[in-house]
Amino acid sequence: MSEFRKDPLSNRWIITLDDKNFVPTTGRALPEDLPVKDDICPFCPGNEDKTGKEIHRVSQPKDGWSIRVIPNNNPYLQVETQLKKKGDAVYDIIAGTGANEVIIETPAHNADLENLTDAHAAELIKVYRARMSDLLKDDRLEYILIFKNKGSRAGANLAHPHSQLMAMPVIPKTISDEMAEAQQYYGFKTRCPFCDTLESELASRSRLVKETENFISFVPFASRTPFEMWIMPKHHTSHFHHINDNMCAQLGSLLKDSITRVNKALNYPPYNYMIHTAPSKSPDIPFFHWHIEILPRVKSIAGFEWGSGFYINPTLPEESAEYLRGL
């Protein structure tokens, strides 16, 4: 029997059903025979001159670099654009001020997070932190979103492993919705709904996948897709970029662990992950708790999802978690 489940952190319901006939629409986001190095790939070593001016680099004595940050080749947003806001009849417009950076995660063309060493994964988290901290200095930017697209069905144009950063002069709807809902909860209960979620998950353990000293990974109660996973710090903290080096190392390993499990469960599906953090300029918020959301893209977004903002998940989150734990 199906049921509506409400995401406690947003006004979003999903419909779960236990559909034994569900077949994921796709797997193998990358061709199996992808080379280690591709001559025409602008993200491969040796082709550094094909990208824009390097913004950040993690150097390696032997290979030159292990991680590079570059501007998007065809940037949607640019820091050079003057921040201007204007109206046009009933409409509102803001100039495309911001930044759009690409984080090349590894020199290896055919790698995924699961192939990186733990130390390399930790460096990647530190690069996310460094780029966020740097861009926070620009007072015009209200939000910095870090996300990853893996596989063309998840929106990636290039196979070489990379994440992206978008710094924007406006707070994303997803985040303001989440914050508004969390604030209502806090107003009523005087507790952070993310902390309550964490306690629920640690108490029941039915949706928990892994627990480390400072983090948990779990399948959320109202998962939008089969095998959706979230990573959440155990201690209340609203801004991602406040994590220390020890937590970067733990988060890198856990992100790698989570992606490896999703890859095994769904045969290397296309996926997205996004870091949800509090808006750049806000002080610590008692009702917001940063976290990472991982969404395997194995189900189409159809008219129901567009029209309702709800999702239909043909798998039970508790069963997905049990399966992921066993891998």
Added chain:
Amino acid sequence: MSEFRKDPLSNRWIITLDDKNFVPTTGRALPEDLPVKDDICPFCPGNEDKTGKEIHRVSQPKDGWSIRVIPNNNPYLQVETQLKKKGDAVYDIIAGTGANEVIIETPAHNADLENLTDAHAAELIKVYRARMSDLLKDDRLEYILIFKNKGSRAGANLAHPHSQLMAMPVIPKTISDEMAEAQQYYGFKTRCPFCDTLESELASRSRLVKETENFISFVPFASRTPFEMWIMPKHHTSHFHHINDNMCAQLGSLLKDSITRVNKALNYPPYNYMIHTAPSKSPDIPFFHWHIEILPRVKSIAGFEWGSGFYINPTLPEESAEYLRGL
């Protein structure tokens, strides 16, 4: 140069840019050689016994029927389910009470809306109205969503032309978000933001595609996808099911006209359309105006869209409108 544009009816911004290199990811949602009739298709004439018990039919003396409404074979929601709400730790659950119907739009397996006669398209709108009016009698249902998925990338499992209806015990997030934003606007200006949008579009005409006695079709200012189109009644009315027969006829023709233009512009893309109407139980609302949103699915939903609730549109809505007007 790119700019952020705010949808005046929701807290959603899109980034427009004028990308001359943009190539739609796909076209031809259906194989070109689709037969008029398919022996194993449960929606084709002669296979009526392969569907659940017929809910509604538009009879035709010669062919038996022109439109049929049936329950979804594998329904997510059922009226037989008792409405129960409960909590589980921090979480909220509602039993899957509701309805999930399929509207078979035509006996022809290979048709699209553009192939129907105007009279047939009018009948389809009347069927939408009839099913909505009927389900509104069930006091447990808070919202009735009618939508269409065309092509597998837009979420359709079967090629035979069909729309769907989901009746739910909870108001969709998309609608409550839109209403909350509209109410804020109304509180400030004492005018309906949809009516103001209509006036803007009729005044500038730069995004207008077609105007009839009672409706307009236009490319919205903050289009999420290339060639997104909306159809809106000219007179303020919050509930779709209040339309009269004359308006059904006009809407049928205009919906057909819009789909035909989108098909021509993008070579038969996958698409979704959704009817946005006010919640079932609410009286007339001064700040909400029903409308239809048509979304060609020619761009992936990636981490940016998931993480922000914003969209990147590589085409200028004004140019899309000009192109659509010329077809």
